[in-house]
Amino acid sequence: MDQALKEQEGLLERRQWTKVPSLLRPGRYFMQGDEACAEGAIAAGCNYYAGYPITPASEIMEHICRRFAQLPGRVFIQMEDEIGSIASVLGASWAGARAMTATSGPGFSLMLENIGYAIITETPCVVVDVQRAGPGTGQATRPAQGDVMQARWGAHGDYEIIVLSPWSVQEAYDEAIRAFNLADRFRVPVILLMDEGVGHLRENMAVPAETPIYQRWKDPSRPPFGEAEVPPMPAFGEGAKLLVTGSTHDAWGYRRTSSPQAQQQLVERLANKILNHREEIQRTHRHYCDESNLDVLLVAYGFTARSALGAVRLAREAGIRAGLLRLTTLWPFPEDAVRELGAQAYRVIVPEMNRGQMLREVQRVVPHAIGYHRTDGEVITAPEIWAAMQRALRSDKKHVLEGKEQER
Amino acid sequence: MKRGTTASIVKYIRPRTFPTPFCAGCGHGILLGAILRAIDELELDFSQMLFVSGIGCAGWIPSPHYNTDTLHVTHGRPVAFATGAKLFNPQLNVVVIGGDGDIASIGGNHLIHAARRNVDITVICANNLIYGMTGGQVTPTTPRGAHTRTTPAGNPESPFDLARLVAAAGATYVARYSVWHVRPLIASIKKALQHTGFSFIEVLSTCPTQYGRRNENPTPVGMLRALKENCVTMERAKTMSLEELTGKTIIGEFVG
Numbered sequence A: 001m002d003q004a005l006k007e008q009e010g011l012l013e014r015r016q017w018t019k020v021p022s023l024l025r026p027g028r029y030f031m032q033g034d035e036a037c038a039e040g041a042i043a044a045g046c047n048y049y050a051g052y053p054i055t056p057a058s059e060i061m062e063h064i065c066r067r068f069a070q071l072p073g074r075v076f077i078q079m080e081d082e083i084g085s086i087a088s089v090l091g092a093s094w095a096g097a098r099a100m101t102a103t104s105g106p107g108f109s110l111m112l113e114n115i116g117y118a119i120i121t122e123t124p125c126v127v128v129d130v131q132r133a134g135p136g137t138g139q140a141t142r143p144a145q146g147d148v149m150q151a152r153w154g155a156h157g158d159y160e161i162i163v164l165s166p167w168s169v170q171e172a173y174d175e176a177i178r179a180f181n182l183a184d185r186f187r188v189p190v191i192l193l194m195d196e197g198v199g200h201l202r203e204n205m206a207v208p209a210e211t212p213i214y215q216r217w218k219d220p221s222r223p224p225f226g227e228a229e230v231p232p233m234p235a236f237g238e239g240a241k242l243l244v245t246g247s248t249h250d251a252w253g254y255r256r257t258s259s260p261q262a263q264q265q266l267v268e269r270l271a272n273k274i275l276n277h278r279e280e281i282q283r284t285h286r287h288y289c290d291e292s293n294l295d296v297l298l299v300a301y302g303f304t305a306r307s308a309l310g311a312v313r314l315a316r317e318a319g320i321r322a323g324l325l326r327l328t329t330l331w332p333f334p335e336d337a338v339r340e341l342g343a344q345a346y347r348v349i350v351p352e353m354n355r356g357q358m359l360r361e362v363q364r365v366v367p368h369a370i371g372y373h374r375t376d377g378e379v380i381t382a383p384e385i386w387a388a389m390q391r392a393l394r395s396d397k398k399h400v401l402e403g404k405e406q407e408r
Numbered sequence B: 001m002k003r004g005t006t007a008s009i010v011k012y013i014r015p016r017t018f019p020t021p022f023c024a025g026c027g028h029g030i031l032l033g034a035i036l037r038a039i040d041e042l043e044l045d046f047s048q049m050l051f052v053s054g055i056g057c058a059g060w061i062p063s064p065h066y067n068t069d070t071l072h073v074t075h076g077r078p079v080a081f082a083t084g085a086k087l088f089n090p091q092l093n094v095v096v097i098g099g100d101g102d103i104a105s106i107g108g109n110h111l112i113h114a115a116r117r118n119v120d121i122t123v124i125c126a127n128n129l130i131y132g133m134t135g136g137q138v139t140p141t142t143p144r145g146a147h148t149r150t151t152p153a154g155n156p157e158s159p160f161d162l163a164r165l166v167a168a169a170g171a172t173y174v175a176r177y178s179v180w181h182v183r184p185l186i187a188s189i190k191k192a193l194q195h196t197g198f199s200f201i202e203v204l205s206t207c208p209t210q211y212g213r214r215n216e217n218p219t220p221v222g223m224l225r226a227l228k229e230n231c232v233t234m235e236r237a238k239t240m241s242l243e244e245l246t247g248k249t250i251i252g253e254f255v256g
């Protein structure tokens, strides 16, 4: 992209940001993760919600249903299934809504074709997946982190997507807001990947006085599917004569189903509009990572990061230089932060409630990383991570095989 | 200019979209025109209309040809997409156009639920009795005994009576016509567009390429003639015996 256009887009991006007073009175609240996610969405201006009941995500729908009834101009509907839910969310988004749906694994699986549709048509929306133990129906009330790769790759085709994973009730609120803003900023579906642990957790959180809002850029004079890195998106009924299609298309939406050039241009732009803005999207947190050469670095996300922080504290008490790199953005994978800290750490452990989905991604940039897994529908505790850290430190092999840690 | 004429409806066509991609003898083009004629005769504000369609030849009726907001979605889901757009912006005049496979097979669940909810949209199903786009496989509306790519020995299953199905699901306007019966079809589309609540029109369309060819009716004219001969109005049907009605399709308004 030429420099002038880039600068113009930068200016424009800053113009679209505003702040609005938060809907809830600012202050401290004792809330459940699912409810906080719903409140964050409401604060972010979510005005269309469609869903279908499923444990452990139903509380989001029920809370939104109750709250929307008190707020004018917000539409709630319980659809006939999850395919209908995401489809109606995308229809509403093009009609100008800030739209969301929430589900768990089985429903998320059903939504994936239309999430791919949202990618290629650049339709902003927020999809919450409160992960439970799978595959299949699995254990509906048990936590897991088994959908990390599904959230990244579940729809067919070649694409980039944004996936955020909160570790607390506070972050469920904050990241729900960020999810809506990123969705409109980059015209992309944003997956809020919660887990049953965070979804059903109750703890204190704070509502700030103001909520940052990114307002969709609507200019009807420029093509809605190209030219700009993130093109403008007018709504239906505004006279833009939108031609929206999930088939490969040119900048104005005309189908180009056999042009190699159109296909490549579209796929590359859709990926690069995310990859060129990684710093803006990626959010990571360093806990006790001050020393340049750590004995052990934990890389964790979601509910498991809470136990990881506990384990770091146990290690510190024992005089070990331990730290936690917590990932709030899972995709695009924050590889620079992981590489930088991981390279300097003697041992790197990735605890997660799956068989090592994020571990493989960490190993891509930190080859000596090892995993610690739990697949029994129980959360991982701090003492067991601390025990795994001790075993790793005792081992003289730099690369401890994953399988060793699996025999718990 | 007289409204509803060809000269009067070209203004609704998006630039650079003609000729259409439809095969010779395809009935979808007649429906494409009939919908525009109805809109023109009603003098509706075209800029406030949204056309939602799924995947299939019928999905190409509005997209890209209609020069207003069009949303061409995944196979089977246009009714659900339309529900979201309409609920969020009730000012929009939302019309779904899709094939029998799109609307009645993969999208059947959305169809009956939208009818049950009485969502204020119009659904027009271009029923050519076949999966046209994918090369002529059996659909839920293919007649018993008909030959298709996936029923080479004749269709062993019974078809849906779509109009009655949607009526039973609670739609508040339901009609069935064909691309041969253009005048009553246009009148029916006008009613559906003005109707508040869920309206549904099943439009029998022709597919000589994928259906006629395999069922002893390979020509465009032959297929239109079959529509003319096999469709009987509700009024006439009342005077006919069961025997006389075998193999006939009843057209007219079922609800409304």
Ligand SMILES: Cc1ncc(C[n+]2csc(CCOP(=O)(O)OP(=O)(O)O)c2C)c(N)n1
Pocket (backbone or CB within 6 Å): B055, B056, B057, B058, B059, B075, B098, B099, B100, B101, B102, B103, B126, B128, B130, B131, B132, B133, B134, B139
């Ligand atoms: C999920 C999915 N399944 C299958 C297809 C392949 N497909 C494309 S068009 C079509 C059938 C269209 O038939 P119909 O809706 O009757 O429309 P027609 O072409 O006959 O007008 C199918 C099965 C698809 N695009 N998506």
Ligand SMILES: [Mg+2]
Pocket (backbone or CB within 6 Å): B099, B100, B101, B126, B127, B128, B129, B130, B131, B132, B139
């Ligand atoms: Mg068909």
